[in-house]
Amino acid sequence: MKCAKCETEMIKGAIQGDRYALKWAPAKGSSAPYITLKRNSLLGRTNTEAFHCRNCETLTIDLKSQQA
Numbered sequence: 797m798k799c800a801k802c803e804t805e806m807i808k809g810a811i812q813g814d815r816y817a818l819k820w821a822p823a824k825g826s827s828a829p830y831i832t833l834k835r836n837s838l839l840g841r842t843n844t845e846a847f848h849c850r851n852c853e854t855l856t857i858d859l860k861s862q863q864a
């Protein structure tokens with residue numbers, strides 16, 4: 797996957813958490829809904845696929861494949 801900002805090839809990896817699904821929360825005062833990500837469990841830990849751009853220091857998550 798190429799970075800949307802700079803088009804550098806991104807590094808595939810994962811954001812790992814504990815046993816609960818990761819959620820994106822809107823800023824305080826916003827009425828936007830929470831987004832819950834798939835757990836993609838790895839030994840009981842959350843393992844959400846994400847791509848890292850080393851040039852921009854940006855993480856990208858494809859919600860079409862990673863949203864619960």
Ligand SMILES: [Zn+2]
Pocket residue numbers: 799800801802803804849850851852853854
């Ligand atoms: Zn970039």
